Amino acid sequence: MIQQTRQVQKPLTTAHLAQTMSLLALTAEELRQQIDSELAGNPALELVEERRCPTCHRILSDPGKCPICSIPSNPANEEPVVFLSPREEFIPRKDYVDNEMEDEPFAPAAEELPTYVLRQIAPDLKKEERGLAAFMLTHLDEDGLLTTSLIEVARYTHFPLSVVEKIQRAIQMADPVGVGSVSTTEALLVQLQALRETGVVPELAEELIKDGLDDLSHHQYAELAHRYHVPQKKIIAAAKFIAENLYPFPARSHWGDARQPAAQTTQVYHQPDILIGFLNEDPEKPLVVEIIMPLSGTLQVNPLFKQAIRQADEDARVDLRKDLEKASLFVKCLQQRNHTMERLLTRVVSLQREYIIKGDKYLKPVTRAQLSKELEVHESTISRAVANKSVQLPNKRIVPLASFFDRSLNVRSVLKEIIEKEPKTYSDSELVDMLTERGFQVARRTVAKYRAIEGILPAHLRRVTIKGK
DNA sequence: CTATGGCACGGATT
DNA sequence: AATCCGTGCCATAG
Numbered sequence: 001m002i003q004q005t006r007q008v009q010k011p012l013t014t015a016h017l018a019q020t021m022s023l024l025a026l027t028a029e030e031l032r033q034q035i036d037s038e039l040a041g042n043p044a045l046e047l048v049e050e051r052r053c054p055t056c057h058r059i060l061s062d063p064g065k066c067p068i069c070s071i072p073s074n075p076a077n078e079e080p081v082v083f084l085s086p087r088e089e090f091i092p093r094k095d096y097v098d099n100e101m102e103d104e105p106f107a108p109a110a111e112e113l114p115t116y117v118l119r120q121i122a123p124d125l126k127k128e129e130r131g132l133a134a135f136m137l138t139h140l141d142e143d144g145l146l147t148t149s150l151i152e153v154a155r156y157t158h159f160p161l162s163v164v165e166k167i168q169r170a171i172q173m174a175d176p177v178g179v180g181s182v183s184t185t186e187a188l189l190v191q192l193q194a195l196r197e198t199g200v201v202p203e204l205a206e207e208l209i210k211d212g213l214d215d216l217s218h219h220q221y222a223e224l225a226h227r228y229h230v231p232q233k234k235i236i237a238a239a240k241f242i243a244e245n246l247y248p249f250p251a252r253s254h255w256g257d258a259r260q261p262a263a264q265t266t267q268v269y270h271q272p273d274i275l276i277g278f279l280n281e282d283p284e285k286p287l288v289v290e291i292i293m294p295l296s297g298t299l300q301v302n303p304l305f306k307q308a309i310r311q312a313d314e315d316a317r318v319d320l321r322k323d324l325e326k327a328s329l330f331v332k333c334l335q336q337r338n339h340t341m342e343r344l345l346t347r348v349v350s351l352q353r354e355y356i357i358k359g360d361k362y363l364k365p366v367t368r369a370q371l372s373k374e375l376e377v378h379e380s381t382i383s384r385a386v387a388n389k390s391v392q393l394p395n396k397r398i399v400p401l402a403s404f405f406d407r408s409l410n411v412r413s414v415l416k417e418i419i420e421k422e423p424k425t426y427s428d429s430e431l432v433d434m435l436t437e438r439g440f441q442v443a444r445r446t447v448a449k450y451r452a453i454e455g456i457l458p459a460h461l462r463r464v465t466i467k468g469k
Numbered sequence: 470c471t472a473t474g475g476c477a478c479g480g481a482t483t
Numbered sequence: 484a485a486t487c488c489g490t491g492c493c494a495t496a497g
Contacts, residue, residue: 367482383483407482407488427472443490448473458473460497 016333023337025384028273032294035334039299044320044327046302047295050086059086059296068279068288078286080349082342085275085290086297113179114138120174120396125167132159133167136180144179144250145187175398176250184248185213191246199420200462202238204228209242237461245455272392274345274401276356287356287394289349291341299334301327343375344385352404356393360413368405411440412450425459 026034039045050059053066060066067083114137122130135157139148146153150168154161171180177194178187188209195201207228221239225232273292279285301324309320348371354362368382375382389401403409418434419426426434428447435442442450451458 369482379483387483429472445473445490445492446488449489452474460472 016329016336019329019333020336020340021381021384023333024340024381025387027388027390028292028294035295035299038330042323042327042330044302044305044323045330046300046305047297048300050297078350078353080276080287080289080346080353081279082289082291082346082349084293084338084342086293086295113140113144113176117171117174117176117179120398121170124170129163129167132157132164133171136164136167136171140180144176145184146180146182149182178247179250181250185209187250188213188242188246188248191250195245199416202234202241204230204234204238205242208235208238209246237457240461241457244457272398273389274391276349276391277394283357283394287349287353289345291338291345293338299331301331340375340377340381341385344371344382347371347374348404355404355410360409361417363404363406363410363413365407365410366405367407408450411435411442412454414438414440415447415450416454416456419456419462425462427459 023031023034039047052059053069055066055069058066058068067081114134117137118130118134121133125133132153136146136148136153139146139153141147146168148156150161150164153159154164157164168180172178172187172190173194174180178190181187181190189206192201192205192209208224221232221235224235228235275290275292277288277290279288305320305324305327309317309324312320348366349356351366352362352364355364368386369379372379372382386401386405390398391401391404392398415431415435418431428451429444431447432442432444435447448458456462
Protein backbone atom coordinates (compact mmCIF):
# COMPACT_ATOMS: atom_id res chain seq x y z
CA MET A 1 0.00 0.00 0.00
CA ILE A 2 2.90 2.35 0.41
CA GLN A 3 5.05 2.29 -2.67
CA GLN A 4 6.06 5.89 -2.54
CA THR A 5 9.09 5.02 -0.48
CA ARG A 6 11.15 4.40 -3.61
CA GLN A 7 13.40 7.41 -3.46
CA VAL A 8 13.82 8.21 0.18
CA GLN A 9 17.21 9.85 -0.08
CA LYS A 10 16.47 13.30 1.11
CA PRO A 11 12.83 14.42 0.99
CA LEU A 12 12.30 13.68 4.60
CA THR A 13 9.41 16.01 5.04
CA THR A 14 7.20 14.99 2.16
CA ALA A 15 7.82 11.26 2.16
CA HIS A 16 7.72 11.26 5.89
CA LEU A 17 4.41 12.99 5.92
CA ALA A 18 2.92 10.84 3.22
CA GLN A 19 3.82 7.63 4.92
CA THR A 20 2.76 8.81 8.32
CA MET A 21 -0.57 9.67 6.81
CA SER A 22 -1.08 6.30 5.29
CA LEU A 23 -0.08 4.62 8.50
CA LEU A 24 -2.52 6.73 10.42
CA ALA A 25 -5.35 5.44 8.37
CA LEU A 26 -4.67 1.84 9.16
CA THR A 27 -6.47 -0.25 11.68
CA ALA A 28 -4.58 -2.40 14.10
CA GLU A 29 -5.01 -5.42 11.94
CA GLU A 30 -3.88 -3.65 8.81
CA LEU A 31 -1.00 -2.17 10.64
CA ARG A 32 0.15 -5.59 11.61
CA GLN A 33 0.14 -6.71 8.01
CA GLN A 34 1.99 -3.59 6.99
CA ILE A 35 4.62 -4.09 9.60
CA ASP A 36 4.95 -7.75 8.81
CA SER A 37 5.59 -7.09 5.18
CA GLU A 38 7.95 -4.24 5.91
CA LEU A 39 9.81 -6.44 8.30
CA ALA A 40 10.05 -9.25 5.82
CA GLY A 41 11.20 -7.05 2.97
CA ASN A 42 13.80 -5.02 4.76
CA PRO A 43 16.77 -6.52 6.52
CA ALA A 44 17.59 -3.25 8.20
CA LEU A 45 14.44 -3.41 10.28
CA GLU A 46 14.55 -5.31 13.45
CA LEU A 47 11.96 -6.38 15.95
CA VAL A 48 13.55 -6.32 19.33
CA GLU A 49 12.36 -8.59 22.02
CA GLU A 50 9.45 -7.54 24.10
CA ARG A 51 10.02 -5.74 27.31
CA ARG A 52 7.75 -6.34 30.17
CA CYS A 53 6.98 -4.33 33.18
CA PRO A 54 8.45 -6.15 36.16
CA THR A 55 5.45 -5.56 38.36
CA CYS A 56 2.43 -5.97 36.13
CA HIS A 57 4.14 -7.94 33.36
CA ARG A 58 2.51 -5.76 30.77
CA ILE A 59 4.38 -5.50 27.53
CA LEU A 60 5.96 -2.10 27.11
CA SER A 61 6.33 -0.19 23.92
CA ASP A 62 8.55 2.49 25.31
CA PRO A 63 11.60 1.29 27.10
CA GLY A 64 11.43 2.13 30.74
CA LYS A 65 8.13 3.49 31.78
CA CYS A 66 5.11 1.37 32.37
CA PRO A 67 2.00 3.45 31.76
CA ILE A 68 -0.16 1.50 34.14
CA CYS A 69 2.17 1.17 37.07
CA SER A 70 3.34 4.74 36.84
CA ILE A 71 -0.15 6.04 37.42
CA PRO A 72 -0.03 7.85 40.68
CA SER A 73 -2.59 6.49 43.06
CA ASN A 74 -4.82 9.52 42.97
CA PRO A 75 -8.17 8.03 42.16
CA ALA A 76 -10.12 11.12 41.22
CA ASN A 77 -7.99 11.78 38.22
CA GLU A 78 -9.95 13.37 35.46
CA GLU A 79 -7.31 12.97 32.84
CA PRO A 80 -7.29 9.76 30.91
CA VAL A 81 -4.21 7.66 30.72
CA VAL A 82 -3.41 7.07 27.09
CA PHE A 83 -0.72 4.73 25.93
CA LEU A 84 0.28 2.29 23.27
CA SER A 85 -0.51 -1.22 24.19
CA PRO A 86 1.54 -3.72 22.26
CA ARG A 87 -0.33 -6.93 22.34
CA GLU A 88 -0.10 -9.39 19.58
CA GLU A 89 -2.50 -11.75 21.16
CA PHE A 90 -5.26 -9.24 20.70
CA ILE A 91 -5.20 -9.56 16.99
CA PRO A 92 -7.12 -12.66 16.10
CA ARG A 93 -5.17 -14.57 13.53
CA LYS A 94 -6.76 -17.02 11.25
CA ASP A 95 -6.05 -20.03 13.38
CA TYR A 96 -9.31 -20.24 15.19
CA VAL A 97 -10.30 -23.14 13.00
CA ASP A 98 -10.74 -26.27 14.94
CA ASN A 99 -7.77 -28.45 14.30
CA GLU A 100 -9.46 -31.69 15.17
CA MET A 101 -12.07 -31.70 12.51
CA GLU A 102 -10.85 -30.43 9.22
CA ASP A 103 -13.75 -31.70 7.17
CA GLU A 104 -14.76 -28.19 6.26
CA PRO A 105 -11.91 -25.78 5.86
CA PHE A 106 -13.64 -22.46 6.15
CA ALA A 107 -16.89 -20.71 5.56
CA PRO A 108 -15.55 -18.67 2.68
CA ALA A 109 -17.90 -15.72 2.63
CA ALA A 110 -17.89 -15.15 6.35
CA GLU A 111 -14.35 -15.01 7.55
CA GLU A 112 -14.74 -11.70 9.27
CA LEU A 113 -17.85 -12.48 11.23
CA PRO A 114 -16.66 -15.47 13.26
CA THR A 115 -13.64 -13.76 14.71
CA TYR A 116 -15.66 -10.70 15.41
CA VAL A 117 -18.22 -12.61 17.41
CA LEU A 118 -15.68 -14.81 19.10
CA ARG A 119 -13.85 -11.79 20.35
CA GLN A 120 -16.93 -10.58 22.11
CA ILE A 121 -17.79 -13.76 23.88
CA ALA A 122 -14.40 -15.32 24.46
CA PRO A 123 -13.82 -13.62 27.82
CA ASP A 124 -16.91 -15.27 29.26
CA LEU A 125 -16.06 -18.76 28.16
CA LYS A 126 -13.88 -21.49 29.47
CA LYS A 127 -11.05 -22.67 27.32
CA GLU A 128 -12.74 -25.79 25.95
CA GLU A 129 -15.86 -23.82 25.30
CA ARG A 130 -13.97 -21.42 23.11
CA GLY A 131 -13.06 -24.21 20.78
CA LEU A 132 -16.69 -25.19 20.56
CA ALA A 133 -17.76 -21.62 19.95
CA ALA A 134 -15.14 -21.30 17.23
CA PHE A 135 -16.39 -24.49 15.66
CA MET A 136 -19.95 -23.27 15.60
CA LEU A 137 -18.93 -19.91 14.26
CA THR A 138 -17.14 -21.46 11.33
CA HIS A 139 -20.36 -23.20 10.42
CA LEU A 140 -22.32 -20.05 9.75
CA ASP A 141 -23.60 -19.26 6.32
CA GLU A 142 -23.25 -15.84 4.80
CA ASP A 143 -26.45 -14.75 6.50
CA GLY A 144 -25.13 -15.55 9.93
CA LEU A 145 -27.28 -18.60 10.44
CA LEU A 146 -26.01 -21.90 11.67
CA THR A 147 -25.76 -24.47 8.91
CA THR A 148 -25.50 -27.42 11.24
CA SER A 149 -28.12 -28.50 13.70
CA LEU A 150 -27.26 -28.37 17.36
CA ILE A 151 -27.55 -32.12 17.64
CA GLU A 152 -24.97 -32.60 14.95
CA VAL A 153 -22.67 -30.08 16.53
CA ALA A 154 -22.93 -31.97 19.77
CA ARG A 155 -22.21 -35.26 18.07
CA TYR A 156 -19.23 -33.93 16.13
CA THR A 157 -17.60 -32.16 18.98
CA HIS A 158 -18.53 -34.62 21.73
CA PHE A 159 -19.91 -31.87 23.86
CA PRO A 160 -23.19 -32.47 25.66
CA LEU A 161 -26.13 -30.84 24.00
CA SER A 162 -26.75 -28.64 26.98
CA VAL A 163 -23.33 -27.05 26.63
CA VAL A 164 -23.84 -26.54 22.93
CA GLU A 165 -27.09 -24.79 23.67
CA LYS A 166 -25.46 -22.61 26.23
CA ILE A 167 -22.78 -21.55 23.82
CA GLN A 168 -25.33 -20.87 21.16
CA ARG A 169 -27.17 -18.58 23.50
CA ALA A 170 -23.97 -16.71 24.19
CA ILE A 171 -23.33 -16.35 20.49
CA GLN A 172 -26.84 -15.17 19.81
CA MET A 173 -26.58 -12.38 22.32
CA ALA A 174 -23.37 -11.12 20.78
CA ASP A 175 -23.37 -8.15 18.55
CA PRO A 176 -25.16 -9.09 15.40
CA VAL A 177 -27.97 -10.16 17.66
CA GLY A 178 -29.41 -13.48 16.65
CA VAL A 179 -26.29 -14.70 14.91
CA GLY A 180 -25.83 -18.42 15.25
CA SER A 181 -29.51 -19.26 15.22
CA VAL A 182 -30.59 -22.25 13.22
CA SER A 183 -33.47 -20.51 11.50
CA THR A 184 -34.65 -17.06 10.67
CA THR A 185 -37.53 -17.54 13.06
CA GLU A 186 -35.21 -18.24 15.91
CA ALA A 187 -33.03 -15.28 15.01
CA LEU A 188 -36.02 -12.99 15.01
CA LEU A 189 -37.18 -14.21 18.38
CA VAL A 190 -33.79 -13.64 19.90
CA GLN A 191 -33.69 -10.13 18.54
CA LEU A 192 -37.15 -9.48 19.81
CA GLN A 193 -36.15 -10.56 23.26
CA ALA A 194 -33.15 -8.31 23.15
CA LEU A 195 -35.24 -5.34 22.08
CA ARG A 196 -37.61 -5.96 24.89
CA GLU A 197 -34.96 -5.10 27.36
CA THR A 198 -34.42 -1.70 25.91
CA GLY A 199 -37.69 -0.55 24.48
CA VAL A 200 -41.23 -1.08 23.51
CA VAL A 201 -42.33 -4.09 21.55
CA PRO A 202 -45.75 -4.71 20.08
CA GLU A 203 -47.45 -7.45 22.01
CA LEU A 204 -48.31 -9.42 18.94
CA ALA A 205 -44.83 -9.54 17.49
CA GLU A 206 -43.78 -12.72 19.18
CA GLU A 207 -46.88 -14.66 18.22
CA LEU A 208 -46.63 -13.48 14.68
CA ILE A 209 -43.06 -14.59 14.33
CA LYS A 210 -43.70 -17.95 15.87
CA ASP A 211 -46.74 -18.96 13.86
CA GLY A 212 -47.56 -16.41 11.28
CA LEU A 213 -44.31 -15.77 9.51
CA ASP A 214 -45.59 -17.20 6.28
CA ASP A 215 -48.73 -15.14 6.12
CA LEU A 216 -46.76 -12.21 7.37
CA SER A 217 -44.37 -12.25 4.47
CA HIS A 218 -47.31 -12.48 2.10
CA HIS A 219 -49.04 -9.57 3.77
CA GLN A 220 -52.09 -11.61 4.62
CA TYR A 221 -53.03 -9.20 7.36
CA ALA A 222 -56.74 -9.84 7.23
CA GLU A 223 -56.20 -13.55 7.67
CA LEU A 224 -53.92 -12.97 10.63
CA ALA A 225 -56.23 -10.46 12.24
CA HIS A 226 -58.93 -13.02 12.07
CA ARG A 227 -56.82 -15.77 13.57
CA TYR A 228 -55.72 -13.72 16.53
CA HIS A 229 -59.02 -11.92 16.98
CA VAL A 230 -57.49 -8.48 16.92
CA PRO A 231 -58.02 -5.50 14.65
CA GLN A 232 -56.06 -5.59 11.46
CA LYS A 233 -54.46 -2.33 12.42
CA LYS A 234 -52.60 -4.01 15.20
CA ILE A 235 -51.31 -6.68 12.91
CA ILE A 236 -50.03 -4.12 10.48
CA ALA A 237 -48.36 -2.16 13.21
CA ALA A 238 -46.65 -5.27 14.51
CA ALA A 239 -45.66 -6.26 11.02
CA LYS A 240 -44.16 -2.91 10.42
CA PHE A 241 -42.31 -3.11 13.66
CA ILE A 242 -40.88 -6.46 12.73
CA ALA A 243 -39.90 -5.31 9.30
CA GLU A 244 -38.17 -2.24 10.57
CA ASN A 245 -36.47 -3.50 13.67
CA LEU A 246 -35.66 -7.13 13.19
CA TYR A 247 -33.45 -8.90 10.73
CA PRO A 248 -34.01 -12.42 9.59
CA PHE A 249 -30.36 -12.60 8.57
CA PRO A 250 -28.21 -11.42 11.43
CA ALA A 251 -25.03 -11.16 9.41
CA ARG A 252 -26.56 -8.35 7.44
CA SER A 253 -27.28 -6.18 10.39
CA HIS A 254 -24.80 -4.39 12.49
CA TRP A 255 -24.55 -1.39 14.63
CA GLY A 256 -24.14 0.98 11.76
CA ASP A 257 -27.22 0.03 9.92
CA ALA A 258 -29.88 -0.50 12.52
CA ARG A 259 -31.01 2.65 10.84
CA GLN A 260 -31.49 1.27 7.37
CA PRO A 261 -33.56 -1.86 7.71
CA ALA A 262 -33.90 -2.50 4.03
CA ALA A 263 -30.41 -1.59 3.00
CA GLN A 264 -28.38 -4.73 2.97
CA THR A 265 -25.01 -3.13 3.16
CA THR A 266 -22.15 -5.48 3.51
CA GLN A 267 -20.82 -4.60 6.88
CA VAL A 268 -17.27 -5.13 7.85
CA TYR A 269 -16.79 -6.46 11.29
CA HIS A 270 -14.17 -4.63 13.20
CA GLN A 271 -12.22 -5.67 16.10
CA PRO A 272 -11.38 -2.77 18.30
CA ASP A 273 -8.25 -0.80 17.58
CA ILE A 274 -8.54 1.05 20.81
CA LEU A 275 -9.65 -0.15 24.21
CA ILE A 276 -11.07 2.15 26.81
CA GLY A 277 -11.65 0.94 30.31
CA PHE A 278 -11.33 1.90 33.90
CA LEU A 279 -8.17 1.11 35.71
CA ASN A 280 -8.82 -2.23 37.38
CA GLU A 281 -12.39 -2.06 36.08
CA ASP A 282 -13.07 0.34 38.89
CA PRO A 283 -15.26 3.28 37.89
CA GLU A 284 -13.63 5.36 40.56
CA LYS A 285 -10.29 5.08 38.89
CA PRO A 286 -9.20 7.10 35.88
CA LEU A 287 -9.88 5.97 32.36
CA VAL A 288 -7.26 3.91 30.67
CA VAL A 289 -7.01 4.14 26.93
CA GLU A 290 -5.05 1.49 25.14
CA ILE A 291 -4.10 2.02 21.56
CA ILE A 292 -3.47 -1.41 20.20
CA MET A 293 -0.10 -1.94 18.64
CA PRO A 294 -0.12 -5.27 16.90
CA LEU A 295 3.36 -6.20 17.97
CA SER A 296 4.86 -8.05 20.83
CA GLY A 297 8.11 -6.15 20.69
CA THR A 298 9.50 -2.86 19.54
CA LEU A 299 10.55 -1.93 16.06
CA GLN A 300 13.91 -0.36 15.45
CA VAL A 301 16.74 -0.10 12.98
CA ASN A 302 19.07 -3.00 13.39
CA PRO A 303 22.37 -1.68 14.74
CA LEU A 304 24.19 -4.62 13.27
CA PHE A 305 23.03 -3.49 9.89
CA LYS A 306 24.78 -0.18 10.28
CA GLN A 307 27.98 -1.97 10.98
CA ALA A 308 27.46 -4.19 8.01
CA ILE A 309 27.29 -1.17 5.77
CA ARG A 310 30.71 0.01 6.79
CA GLN A 311 32.20 -3.34 6.04
CA ALA A 312 30.41 -3.81 2.77
CA ASP A 313 32.14 -3.03 -0.49
CA GLU A 314 31.34 -0.04 -2.63
CA ASP A 315 28.47 -1.14 -4.83
CA ALA A 316 26.62 -3.14 -2.21
CA ARG A 317 26.79 -0.15 0.05
CA VAL A 318 24.41 1.86 -2.06
CA ASP A 319 21.68 -0.70 -1.86
CA LEU A 320 22.18 -1.29 1.78
CA ARG A 321 22.02 2.36 2.52
CA LYS A 322 18.75 2.52 0.71
CA ASP A 323 17.37 -0.16 2.96
CA LEU A 324 18.66 1.63 5.96
CA GLU A 325 17.01 4.86 4.96
CA LYS A 326 13.81 3.09 4.32
CA ALA A 327 13.87 1.34 7.63
CA SER A 328 14.59 4.41 9.65
CA LEU A 329 11.94 6.32 7.79
CA PHE A 330 9.45 3.61 8.57
CA VAL A 331 10.32 3.62 12.22
CA LYS A 332 10.05 7.36 12.37
CA CYS A 333 6.74 7.37 10.65
CA LEU A 334 5.43 4.74 12.92
CA GLN A 335 6.47 6.73 15.93
CA GLN A 336 4.94 9.81 14.50
CA ARG A 337 1.75 7.95 13.83
CA ASN A 338 1.60 6.63 17.33
CA HIS A 339 2.33 9.98 18.76
CA THR A 340 -0.49 11.53 16.80
CA MET A 341 -2.83 8.80 17.86
CA GLU A 342 -1.91 9.35 21.45
CA ARG A 343 -2.49 13.04 21.30
CA LEU A 344 -5.72 12.59 19.45
CA LEU A 345 -7.05 10.03 21.85
CA THR A 346 -6.01 12.01 24.88
CA ARG A 347 -7.94 14.98 23.70
CA VAL A 348 -10.96 13.08 22.48
CA VAL A 349 -11.30 10.95 25.54
CA SER A 350 -11.11 13.81 27.94
CA LEU A 351 -13.57 15.74 25.81
CA GLN A 352 -16.00 12.88 25.59
CA ARG A 353 -15.46 11.51 29.04
CA GLU A 354 -19.13 11.79 29.88
CA TYR A 355 -20.11 10.01 26.73
CA ILE A 356 -17.75 7.16 27.34
CA ILE A 357 -18.92 6.64 30.87
CA LYS A 358 -22.57 7.55 30.82
CA GLY A 359 -23.63 6.84 27.29
CA ASP A 360 -24.89 8.37 24.10
CA LYS A 361 -26.83 11.18 25.67
CA TYR A 362 -23.70 12.89 26.82
CA LEU A 363 -21.87 12.96 23.56
CA LYS A 364 -20.64 16.42 22.84
CA PRO A 365 -20.88 17.37 19.22
CA VAL A 366 -17.31 17.90 18.22
CA THR A 367 -16.14 18.19 14.68
CA ARG A 368 -12.92 16.90 13.27
CA ALA A 369 -12.11 20.40 12.18
CA GLN A 370 -12.22 21.74 15.72
CA LEU A 371 -9.96 19.04 16.93
CA SER A 372 -7.49 19.55 14.16
CA LYS A 373 -7.10 23.13 15.25
CA GLU A 374 -6.48 22.20 18.83
CA LEU A 375 -3.94 19.59 17.94
CA GLU A 376 -2.46 21.73 15.22
CA VAL A 377 -2.63 19.14 12.53
CA HIS A 378 -4.34 19.13 9.20
CA GLU A 379 -8.00 18.21 9.14
CA SER A 380 -7.36 15.32 6.84
CA THR A 381 -5.01 13.91 9.41
CA ILE A 382 -7.84 13.62 11.87
CA SER A 383 -10.15 12.25 9.27
CA ARG A 384 -7.72 9.52 8.37
CA ALA A 385 -6.97 8.71 11.94
CA VAL A 386 -10.61 8.42 12.80
CA ALA A 387 -11.81 6.53 9.78
CA ASN A 388 -12.14 2.80 9.85
CA LYS A 389 -11.23 2.41 13.46
CA SER A 390 -13.30 1.07 16.26
CA VAL A 391 -13.19 1.52 19.96
CA GLN A 392 -14.23 -0.69 22.79
CA LEU A 393 -15.87 1.26 25.57
CA PRO A 394 -15.76 0.37 29.25
CA ASN A 395 -19.17 -1.27 28.92
CA LYS A 396 -17.66 -3.56 26.25
CA ARG A 397 -19.63 -2.05 23.46
CA ILE A 398 -17.68 -1.63 20.27
CA VAL A 399 -18.38 1.54 18.38
CA PRO A 400 -16.69 3.21 15.46
CA LEU A 401 -14.25 5.89 16.47
CA ALA A 402 -16.13 8.16 14.13
CA SER A 403 -19.13 8.03 16.45
CA PHE A 404 -17.20 10.29 18.78
CA PHE A 405 -17.80 12.90 16.15
CA ASP A 406 -21.45 12.23 15.53
CA ARG A 407 -23.12 15.58 15.47
CA SER A 408 -26.55 14.43 16.41
CA LEU A 409 -26.16 11.30 18.48
CA ASN A 410 -26.91 13.10 21.71
CA VAL A 411 -30.10 14.62 20.36
CA ARG A 412 -31.24 11.32 18.97
CA SER A 413 -30.55 9.64 22.23
CA VAL A 414 -32.54 12.17 24.20
CA LEU A 415 -35.29 11.86 21.68
CA LYS A 416 -35.33 8.14 22.16
CA GLU A 417 -35.51 8.62 25.89
CA ILE A 418 -38.46 10.96 25.67
CA ILE A 419 -40.38 8.60 23.49
CA GLU A 420 -39.69 5.63 25.64
CA LYS A 421 -40.57 7.31 28.88
CA GLU A 422 -43.75 9.15 28.10
CA PRO A 423 -46.83 6.97 27.92
CA LYS A 424 -48.66 9.35 25.69
CA THR A 425 -47.47 9.30 22.11
CA TYR A 426 -46.16 12.58 20.89
CA SER A 427 -46.38 13.77 17.37
CA ASP A 428 -43.26 15.02 15.72
CA SER A 429 -44.04 18.66 16.30
CA GLU A 430 -44.74 17.98 19.96
CA LEU A 431 -41.43 16.25 20.14
CA VAL A 432 -39.79 19.34 18.77
CA ASP A 433 -41.13 21.28 21.73
CA MET A 434 -39.98 18.67 24.17
CA LEU A 435 -36.52 18.78 22.72
CA THR A 436 -36.41 22.54 22.71
CA GLU A 437 -37.25 22.51 26.40
CA ARG A 438 -34.22 20.40 26.97
CA GLY A 439 -32.03 22.67 25.00
CA PHE A 440 -31.99 21.04 21.62
CA GLN A 441 -33.22 23.17 18.81
CA VAL A 442 -34.22 21.14 15.82
CA ALA A 443 -36.78 21.37 13.08
CA ARG A 444 -39.81 19.22 12.94
CA ARG A 445 -38.62 17.57 9.80
CA THR A 446 -35.41 16.64 11.50
CA VAL A 447 -37.20 14.86 14.30
CA ALA A 448 -38.83 12.68 11.70
CA LYS A 449 -35.44 11.90 10.25
CA TYR A 450 -34.02 10.99 13.62
CA ARG A 451 -36.94 8.73 14.27
CA ALA A 452 -36.25 6.97 11.04
CA ILE A 453 -32.60 6.56 11.94
CA GLU A 454 -33.45 5.09 15.29
CA GLY A 455 -36.15 2.88 13.83
CA ILE A 456 -38.88 4.51 15.87
CA LEU A 457 -42.34 4.33 14.45
CA PRO A 458 -44.46 7.41 13.74
CA ALA A 459 -46.88 8.44 16.45
CA HIS A 460 -50.02 6.84 15.13
CA LEU A 461 -48.33 3.48 14.88
CA ARG A 462 -46.65 3.73 18.21
CA ARG A 463 -50.03 4.13 19.85
CA VAL A 464 -50.82 0.44 19.51
CA THR A 465 -47.65 -0.80 21.09
CA ILE A 466 -47.32 -1.93 24.64
CA LYS A 467 -44.42 -1.30 26.85
CA GLY A 468 -42.16 -4.25 27.23
CA LYS A 469 -40.17 -5.17 30.25
C1' DC B 470 -56.92 19.49 8.66
C1' DT B 471 -52.86 17.23 10.81
C1' DA B 472 -48.95 14.27 10.71
C1' DT B 473 -45.41 12.22 7.80
C1' DG B 474 -42.44 10.96 4.24
C1' DG B 475 -40.04 12.43 -0.27
C1' DC B 476 -37.28 15.51 -2.90
C1' DA B 477 -34.10 18.75 -3.18
C1' DC B 478 -31.31 22.76 -1.87
C1' DG B 479 -27.55 25.18 0.66
C1' DG B 480 -24.29 25.22 3.94
C1' DA B 481 -21.13 22.73 6.77
C1' DT B 482 -17.87 18.93 7.03
C1' DT B 483 -14.46 15.92 5.38
C1' DA C 484 -14.22 18.75 -4.76
C1' DA C 485 -17.25 15.38 -2.84
C1' DT C 486 -20.27 14.23 0.73
C1' DC C 487 -23.26 14.64 4.55
C1' DC C 488 -26.84 16.84 7.18
C1' DG C 489 -30.56 19.87 8.55
C1' DT C 490 -34.43 21.94 6.72
C1' DG C 491 -38.22 23.90 3.85
C1' DC C 492 -41.83 22.89 0.66
C1' DC C 493 -45.20 19.86 -1.15
C1' DA C 494 -47.84 15.68 -1.91
C1' DT C 495 -50.21 12.13 0.35
C1' DA C 496 -52.42 9.23 3.93
C1' DG C 497 -55.38 9.05 7.74
